[in-house]
Amino acid sequence: MKVDTSKPLEYSTHENSNRIFGFWVFLGAEIALFATLFTVFFVLVNRFAEGPSGSELFEIGPVLIETFLLLTSSFTIGLAVHAMRHQYKRATLVFFGITLLMGLGFLGIEISEFVTYVHEGATLQTSAFLSSLFVLLGTHGAHVTFGFLWGSAIMIQLMREGINPATANKSFIFSLYWHFLDVVWIFIFSFVYLKGLM
Amino acid sequence: MNFDLEKFKVHGEPLIYGAMISIALVSIGIVVGLTVFKKWGWLWREWLTTVDHKRIGVMYILAALLMLFRGGIDALMMRLQTAAPEMKFLDAQHYNEVFTTHGLIMILFMAMPFIIGLMNVVVPLQIGARDVAFPRLNAVSFWLFFFGAMLLNISFVVGGSPDAGWSAYFPLASNQFSPTVGNNYYSLALQISGIGTLMTGVNFIVTILKMRAPGMKLMRMPMFTWSVLITNVIIVFAFPVLTVALALMMFDRLFGSQFFTMANGGMDMLWANLFWVWGHPEVYIVILPAFGIYSEIIATFSKKNLYGYTSMVASMLIISLLSFIVWAHHFYTMGQGVMVNGFFSISTMAIAVPTGVKIFNWLFTLRKGRISFTTPMLYSLAFIPIFTIGGVTGVMLAMASADYQYHNTMFLVAHFHYVLIPGAVFAVIAGFHYWFPKVFGFRLNERIGKHAFWWIIISFNVAFFPLFILGLMGMTRRMYTYSAETGFGPLNMISFAGALGLAIGFVILVYNIYWSTRYMPRDENGDPWDARTLEWATHSPIPEYNFAVVPKVKSRDAFWAMKHDKQPLFEEPITKIHMPSNTGKPFVLGVVFFFLGFFLVFSMWIPAIVAGVGVLIVLAAMSFERDHGFYIPADKVIKTEKKLGGGTV
Numbered sequence: 001m002k003v004d005t006s007k008p009l010e011y012s013t014h015e016n017s018n019r020i021f022g023f024w025v026f027l028g029a030e031i032a033l034f035a036t037l038f039t040v041f042f043v044l045v046n047r048f049a050e051g052p053s054g055s056e057l058f059e060i061g062p063v064l065i066e067t068f069l070l071l072t073s074s075f076t077i078g079l080a081v082h083a084m085r086h087q088y089k090r091a092t093l094v095f096f097g098i099t100l101l102m103g104l105g106f107l108g109i110e111i112s113e114f115v116t117y118v119h120e121g122a123t124l125q126t127s128a129f130l131s132s133l134f135v136l137l138g139t140h141g142a143h144v145t146f147g148f149l150w151g152s153a154i155m156i157q158l159m160r161e162g163i164n165p166a167t168a169n170k171s172f173i174f175s176l177y178w179h180f181l182d183v184v185w186i187f188i189f190s191f192v193y194l195k196g197l198m
Numbered sequence: 199m200n201f202d203l204e205k206f207k208v209h210g211e212p213l214i215y216g217a218m219i220s221i222a223l224v225s226i227g228i229v230v231g232l233t234v235f236k237k238w239g240w241l242w243r244e245w246l247t248t249v250d251h252k253r254i255g256v257m258y259i260l261a262a263l264l265m266l267f268r269g270g271i272d273a274l275m276m277r278l279q280t281a282a283p284e285m286k287f288l289d290a291q292h293y294n295e296v297f298t299t300h301g302l303i304m305i306l307f308m309a310m311p312f313i314i315g316l317m318n319v320v321v322p323l324q325i326g327a328r329d330v331a332f333p334r335l336n337a338v339s340f341w342l343f344f345f346g347a348m349l350l351n352i353s354f355v356v357g358g359s360p361d362a363g364w365s366a367y368f369p370l371a372s373n374q375f376s377p378t379v380g381n382n383y384y385s386l387a388l389q390i391s392g393i394g395t396l397m398t399g400v401n402f403i404v405t406i407l408k409m410r411a412p413g414m415k416l417m418r419m420p421m422f423t424w425s426v427l428i429t430n431v432i433i434v435f436a437f438p439v440l441t442v443a444l445a446l447m448m449f450d451r452l453f454g455s456q457f458f459t460m461a462n463g464g465m466d467m468l469w470a471n472l473f474w475v476w477g478h479p480e481v482y483i484v485i486l487p488a489f490g491i492y493s494e495i496i497a498t499f500s501k502k503n504l505y506g507y508t509s510m511v512a513s514m515l516i517i518s519l520l521s522f523i524v525w526a527h528h529f530y531t532m533g534q535g536v537m538v539n540g541f542f543s544i545s546t547m548a549i550a551v552p553t554g555v556k557i558f559n560w561l562f563t564l565r566k567g568r569i570s571f572t573t574p575m576l577y578s579l580a581f582i583p584i585f586t587i588g589g590v591t592g593v594m595l596a597m598a599s600a601d602y603q604y605h606n607t608m609f610l611v612a613h614f615h616y617v618l619i620p621g622a623v624f625a626v627i628a629g630f631h632y633w634f635p636k637v638f639g640f641r642l643n644e645r646i647g648k649h650a651f652w653w654i655i656i657s658f659n660v661a662f663f664p665l666f667i668l669g670l671m672g673m674t675r676r677m678y679t680y681s682a683e684t685g686f687g688p689l690n691m692i693s694f695a696g697a698l699g700l701a702i703g704f705v706i707l708v709y710n711i712y713w714s715t716r717y718m719p720r721d722e723n724g725d726p727w728d729a730r731t732l733e734w735a736t737h738s739p740i741p742e743y744n745f746a747v748v749p750k751v752k753s754r755d756a757f758w759a760m761k762h763d764k765q766p767l768f769e770e771p772i773t774k775i776h777m778p779s780n781t782g783k784p785f786v787l788g789v790v791f792f793f794l795g796f797f798l799v800f801s802m803w804i805p806a807i808v809a810g811v812g813v814l815i816v817l818a819a820m821s822f823e824r825d826h827g828f829y830i831p832a833d834k835v836i837k838t839e840k841k842l843g844g845g846t847v
Contacts, residue, residue, distance in 0.1 A: 025403050025404060033442060040442065040457070044463065050462070124454070124455045128457060131456045135445070135455070
């Protein structure tokens with residue numbers, strides 16, 4: 001494995017830079033995936049059947065906290081990568097940990113939101129609008145859940161091995177993934193919640 | 199959990215019981231055979247754990263050939279059932295299942311894996327690379343495809359096959375109208391293998407863009423590699439749509455959501471749109487690589503460089519863009535209004551233009567060439583007129599107003615077989631004959647190959663041309679029987695005879711593999727056809743590291759330039775070569791995914807959750823693994839090169 005010291009650690013080998021490029025291509029596929037889900041949502045958004053509409057269901061409070069948590073966590077994962085580039089292992093781990101905890105907080109609020117909706121009689125089975133809402137939010141939530149597990153695995157590897165070309169590469173790719181989830185959330189926040197509340 | 203053995207049973211017919219028994223016998227035979235000949239270790243070390251792109255390619259092609267016969271038997275049963283009026287061979291339900299699995303298997307588990315198999319074998323060699331960008335991910339792709347295919351294949355003996363057509367239109371595919379688990383299999387089997395295909399797409403885009411030999415600019419790439427690059431870009435943008443569509447189908451069928459229902463706000467047309475937004479580009483995913491294969495073969499056997507290289511690339515790019523904006527031509531008659539039909543009609547017809555450009559480029563490549571009529575070349579030459587018939591009838595169907603007359607008739611069935619069989623099947627067979635000596639070091643027998651060719655070409659036309667006429671006579675597709683007064687009988691009988699001839703052709707083709715393995719001489723050098731591109735610059739069979747020295751490319755058709763213009767390809771000395779090591783984890787991942795899919799099909803939630811956790815555990819195990827591969831020392835490379843003789847050094 002040839003290590004090129006003129007580049008950041010995560011790009012330092014041929015394999016590493018290929019992995020990062022490959023992940024960008026994969027994110028292209030993820031964009032197509034979420035674009036399809038958004039399209040489905042927009043097609044079905046006014047088909048409430050007997051169930052509640054978005055304006056009856058949504059509350060701005062919890063959604064704002066979710067947004068705050070996710071946007072801040074996108075910032076802290078950036079700090080983690082910054083610390084990683086300076087070889088500060090402790091700081092990298094701390095920022096990584098904060099990121100994942102905020103992700104967990106986001107998930108907690110999202111799950112309690114879902115529970116509230118279901119208690120109000122808004123289930124996956126009620127109407128096409130709710131089916132598409134739950135699947136769109138749920139897919140994003142499943143991505144955050146997977147991100148939490150994935151990020152935890154990377155943290156363990158960082159603790160064990162320290163910052164080397166392999167762990168740096170994984171951490172950087174994880175940060176791309178996490179930023180992407182943030183971008184998707186901004187669309188959900190604007191076009192699902194804010195538009196739904198109007 | 200209420201465990202009910204009844205739902206696993208398939209009732210009905212002696213045919214299905216016969217299939218069950220033969221599956222059981224073949225499985226026992228394989229297990230006993232492997233044990234008697236002590237081949238389990240060999241199978242595991244050399245094949246199941248391999249990350250070598252050539253071996254993965256061979257496994258893809260083997261699986262595709264098996265599926266060709268599985269789908270072919272479906273086809274024979276269909277043609278037999280309709281061969282005469284009032285046939286009693288299959289009942290309506292069984293007929294529905296047969297035409298559904300025929301379509302699914304032929305497109306997704308035969309044509310695609312065959313093409314991905316050829317991609318795997320050829321592309322890294324054509325660009326002078328040692329492997330694909332992510333060898334382990336490549337193994338993951340294969341095993342997900344393979345176990346997805348297996349999941350669909352067990353459906354007809356465990357629980358029942360999908361029966362709503364390969365396009366699975368709602369509400370027909372909903373629980374209400376399709377109460378067996380068949381369409382659960384559809385959504386999960388396709389989902390699992392689709393994830394594998396998406397990973398292939400990512401892998402090959404990175405491979406082609408980042409792993410090319412020094413000097414191979416984009417516009418110096420062989421045409422097959424170009425077609426593969428464009429195909430994989432389509433895969434990356436089209437497959438996520440299928441992922442979503444199948445997930446929504448699963449939610450509707452397993453969890454009672456309301457996406458495609460007829461009540462509670464659901465919209466059945468949403469399925470048709472999502473399916474064909476993926477489904478139409480899918481047609482080009484199987485046809486563009488075929489165009490690439492023909493370009494290589496026609497150039498090689500005309501002893502000329504490909505005519506109109508730039509326009510070939512440009513037309514493929516235009517086709518790939520257009521492929522995304524024609525999907526609604528699949529349902530002109532479902533009430534979408536004049537403007538929408540007009541738009542999709544025009545964009546569909548526009549595809550004929552770049553395709554025509556390619557046809558003329560092939561003809562100009564042939565012009566004044568020194569043509570040798572080898573088996574792969576015969577398939578390529580037969581492709582041109584047959585595919586043109588398919589294309590012209592396609593333009594007929596593209597006219598929305600005229601389509602009201604013949605949509606959903608046998609005319610359509612004839613059209614897409616006239617496009618897909620020459621466009622995909624002849625291409626992969628041609629490619630198979632063409633690259634076979636590269637992989638195995640000996641040619642397939644030409645005489646037997648030509649016998650198979652004539653059987654296949656003539657029978658194909660006998661089988662499918664009558665369907666054009668039947669369609670114009672008004673015979674609709676997916677009709678399991680008809681009365682004698684319709685007058686459909688004689689032409690259907692001819693078509694059945696053609697189908698039998700096709701089956702004979704394919705059996706001869708496989709016999710050729712057997713015969714050639716036993717008797718063909720092994721004295722080939724690496725370049726039996728006097729070909730033009732880099733894959734022929736290494737030995738046959740190919741050493742595991744592909745090229746002892748990474749080639750330096752200075753022009754198109756670099757290998758030809760080396761042979762005839764004395765342009766050196768290999769200038770560096772031999773050094774140690776880095777290789778990835780084998781791993782069993784992709785295989786295990788495929789197995790776990792298979793069980794996850796199976797339990798979901800039957801709504802067995804607790805085992806499904808266990809299997810889902812299993813998937814995460816295997817992924818974690820892959821993440822924690824630190825395997826940096828190994829080096830083949832330079833002296834060992836030199837020894838191998840000397841043993842293989844000639845060629846590069």
